[in-house]
Amino acid sequence: MTLPMVVPDAELPKRVLIYEVGPRDGLQNEQTVVPVEVKVELVERLVAAGLKIVEATSFVHPKWVPQLADAEELLARVDHRGATPMPVLVPNERGLDRALAAGVQHIAIFGSATESFAQRNLNRSLEEQFAMFEPTVARARQEGMDVRAYVSMCFGDPWEGQVPIDQVVDVGRRLLDLGCYQLSLGDTTGVGTTGHVTALLDAFNAAGVGDELLAMHFHDTYGQALANAYAALRHGVTTFDASAGGLGGCPYAESATGNLATEDLVWMLNGLGVETGVDLTSLVGTSRWLAGHLGRPSPSRVVNALG
Numbered sequence: 029m030t031l032p033m034v035v036p037d038a039e040l041p042k043r044v045l046i047y048e049v050g051p052r053d054g055l056q057n058e059q060t061v062v063p064v065e066v067k068v069e070l071v072e073r074l075v076a077a078g079l080k081i082v083e084a085t086s087f088v089h090p091k092w093v094p095q096l097a098d099a100e101e102l103l104a105r106v107d108h109r110g111a112t113p114m115p116v117l118v119p120n121e122r123g124l125d126r127a128l129a130a131g132v133q134h135i136a137i138f139g140s141a142t143e144s145f146a147q148r149n150l151n152r153s154l155e156e157q158f159a160m161f162e163p164t165v166a167r168a169r170q171e172g173m174d175v176r177a178y179v180s181m182c183f184g185d186p187w188e189g190q191v192p193i194d195q196v197v198d199v200g201r202r203l204l205d206l207g208c209y210q211l212s213l214g215d216t217t218g219v220g221t222t223g224h225v226t227a228l229l230d231a232f233n234a235a236g237v238g239d240e241l242l243a244m245h246f247h248d249t250y251g252q253a254l255a256n257a258y259a260a261l262r263h264g265v266t267t268f269d270a271s272a273g274g275l276g277g278c279p280y281a282e283s284a285t286g287n288l289a290t291e292d293l294v295w296m297l298n299g300l301g302v303e304t305g306v307d308l309t310s311l312v313g314t315s316r317w318l319a320g321h322l323g324r325p326s327p328s329r330v331v332n333a334l335g
């Protein structure tokens with residue numbers, strides 16, 4: 029297989045953790061419900077390809093996201109208590125009850141930086157979302173779970189337009205203060221650009237939140253995801269969310285398309301000599317296999333170039 033020439037950059041981190049969101053962010057946006065057998069095989073193939081963390085599914089209301097209504101069945105069939113953490117999205121205490129019943133150890137809450145998206149995605153106001161998350165995180169922590177927090181619409185919102193950086197930092201800090209170990213900054217509709225990434229990270233740092241507490245979650249709607257990841261990498265971020273084959277989007281966010289493709293990220297990091305532990309050949313094979321099930325080619329440039 030063709031591989032990029034490795035030209036290491038001493039100023040970059042030596043290793044990056046890829047937080048794979050394909051089975052969750054990727055499949056939540058499909059028009060059709062993917063059979064649970066295919067989901068099980070997808071998760072297992074991603075682990076076999078060397079992904080160190082694989083977000084498996086969501087314990088959200090099945091009427092809101094029917095694509096992931098089989099969360100219990102999926103978790104009964106994959107080894108989510110093994111060496112590879114398999115977090116699940118949990119919005120509230122009802123979701124936490126379901127996660128606890130399934131023996132889950134890692135969850136992620138998902139907040140919004142804007143009022144409009146909090147209403148549309150969570151049926152709560154910006155302020156009310158914290159009242160929903162607070163008891164959820166407190167109980168999850170008492171149960172010994174790891175809790176990650178997402179913030180959506182960090183770089184812009186389709187209903188509100190520009191989102192003030194201070195507002196994003198305020199929401200992010202409040203979510204971290206609930207007891208979350210990491211904040212994933214979401215560019216839900218992919219409108220961010222590199223200078224914006226740097227400015228947002230600078231603002232978090234100035235508010236006492238270092239890059240080691242942050243992950244970046246880019247969508248590629250405007251073709252900026254990889255450039256934005258590079259800007260964050262240069263800044264010092266070492267955890268990146270990505271989706272195998274570039275699938276993904278949010279059913280409640282207008283104009284949200286695919287996530288940064290894991291293969292495209294791995295290709296860039298390979299060229300920079302940054303370790304990920306991911307076997308690109310195996311991952312590309314998995315995305316091509318999944319594209320066959322979904323009935324359309326992967327949007328990832330690397331998957332297509334190597335296919």
Ligand code: HMG
Nearest residue numbers: 087088089092119122123138149150151178180214216278
């Ligand atoms: P609600 O309708 O306000 O819920 O929805 P409620 O609290 O009023 O409860 C109503 C009924 O739903 C009750 O049942 C609850 O038990 C039940 P009843 O008593 O009437 O029989 N219920 C549930 N059932 C199963 N699982 C649950 C659950 N919760 C309540 N967890 C809710 C509020 C948060 C549940 C709803 O808005 C929801 O499920 N939203 C999820 C939307 C979603 O999944 N969006 C995609 C993920 S976010 C994303 O993609 C962005 C991200 O990738 C980052 C980025 O890109 O920016 C993370």
Ligand code: MG
Nearest residue numbers: 053214216277
């Ligand atoms: Mg997303």
